[in-house]
Amino acid sequence: MRSIAVMNQKGGVGKTTTSVNLAAGLARAGRSVCLIDLDPQGHSSLHLGVEAFGQTPTIYDVFAGRKTLAEVRQLAQDRLWVAPADLDLAATELELVDAADREIVLRKALEQMCQQAPVDYVVFDCPPSLGVLTVNALTAAKEVFIPLQPHFFALQGLSKLFETTALVKRRLNRELRVTGIVLCLYETGTRLAADITDDLMRFLDQSDPLAPWKQARIFNSRVRRNIKLAEAPSFGQSIFEYAPKSTGAVDYEALIQEVIASEVAPSAVAA
Ligand SMILES: Nc1ncnc2c1ncn2[C@@H]1O[C@H](COP(=O)(O)OP(=O)(O)O)[C@@H](O)[C@H]1O
Numbered sequence: 001m002r003s004i005a006v007m008n009q010k011g012g013v014g015k016t017t018t019s020v021n022l023a024a025g026l027a028r029a030g031r032s033v034c035l036i037d038l039d040p041q042g043h044s045s046l047h048l049g050v051e052a053f054g055q056t057p058t059i060y061d062v063f064a065g066r067k068t069l070a071e072v073r074q075l076a077q078d079r080l081w082v083a084p085a086d087l088d089l090a091a092t093e094l095e096l097v098d099a100a101d102r103e104i105v106l107r108k109a110l111e112q113m114c115q116q117a118p119v120d121y122v123v124f125d126c127p128p129s130l131g132v133l134t135v136n137a138l139t140a141a142k143e144v145f146i147p148l149q150p151h152f153f154a155l156q157g158l159s160k161l162f163e164t165t166a167l168v169k170r171r172l173n174r175e176l177r178v179t180g181i182v183l184c185l186y187e188t189g190t191r192l193a194a195d196i197t198d199d200l201m202r203f204l205d206q207s208d209p210l211a212p213w214k215q216a217r218i219f220n221s222r223v224r225r226n227i228k229l230a231e232a233p234s235f236g237q238s239i240f241e242y243a244p245k246s247t248g249a250v251d252y253e254a255l256i257q258e259v260i261a262s263e264v265a266p267s268a269v270a271a
C-alpha cells in the first residue's frame with residue numbers, strides 16, 4: 001500500500017485539486033484508493049459529491065475515538081473511498097492538544113483499516129497549516145507530495161515545511177519521504193516558472209543526503225491553469241468525469257502515469 005500526504009501550509013496552491021484528481025485517476029486506473037479529507041472545509045469530500053451532514057460519520061469521529069476509518073469512509077465511485085470531513089474537524093486541533101498520543105491517532109486508525117479493508121493507495125488532503133492534523137498525516141503516510149504554485153513567493157515557507165517533515169521523520173515516522181513536487185496552476189511560457197524549478201533543483205541537490213526530501217522529484221507533468229479544474233468541484237465530479245478532454249484532465253492523467261510508474265519498488269528494480 002502507498003500512503004501519500006498532499007501537503008503545503010499555504011492555501012490555494014492545489015492540494016485539494018491534486019488530492020481529488022490523483023485519487024480519482026488512480027481508481028480509474030484500477031487501483032483501490034481511500035482519500036482522507038483532513039481539511040475542516042471539507043472541500044475534497046464535496047469535490048467528489050460526498051457531503052457530511054447530520055449524523056454522517058466523518059474523520060472527526062475517528063480522531064474522537066468513536067469510529068473506525070472503515071466505518072466513516074464512503075464509496076464515492078468504483079474503487080474510490082472518501083473519509084469525509086466537516087467543520088467539526090476544526091475542533092480536533094484543540095481537543096487533541098493534551099492527548100498523550102495525539103500525533104499517532106491517524107496512523108493507528110489506518111493500521112486498523114489496513115487489516116480490515118485494505119486499499120492500494122491512501123491519499124491525505126492536508127489542511128493549510130502545520131498543526132496537529134497535518135502532523136497526523138505525516139505520521140501515518142510514507143510519502144509526501146508537495147503542490148507548488150510557481151510564483152515569486154513559492155519557495156518561501158518551503159524550508160519550514162521541509163523542517164516539519166524532518167522533525168516528524170526523526171520523532172515519529174522513520175519511513176517518511178518527500179517523494180514528489182507537483183507544479184500546479186502552471187503558466188506556460190513564463191520565465192518565472194522555469195526559474196523556480198531551477199532554484200528548487202539546486203536546493204534539492206545541495207541538501208543533506210539524509211534529509212527526507214533529498215530524493216524528491218519534481219514531476220515532469222505540470223498542471224496548467226485550466227478553468228475546468230476550478231469548475232469541477234461544484235458538480236461533485238473529478239476532472240475525468242466533468243471534462244475528460246480538458247487540459248486539466250490531460251495534465252492530471254500524465255501525473256498519474258508518473259505516479260503509477262514509480263510503483264515499482266527499488267528492491268524490485270534491483271532484483
Ligand atoms: N490547475 C488549476 N487551474 C485552475 N484552477 C485551479 C487549478 N488548480 C486549482 N485550482 C483552483 O484554485 C483554487 C485553490 O485550489 P485548491 O486545490 O483548493 O488549493 P488548496 O487545497 O491548496 O487550498 C480552487 O478554487 C481550485 O479549483
Ligand SMILES: [Mg+2]
Pocket residue numbers: 015016017039043126
Ligand atoms: Mg484544500
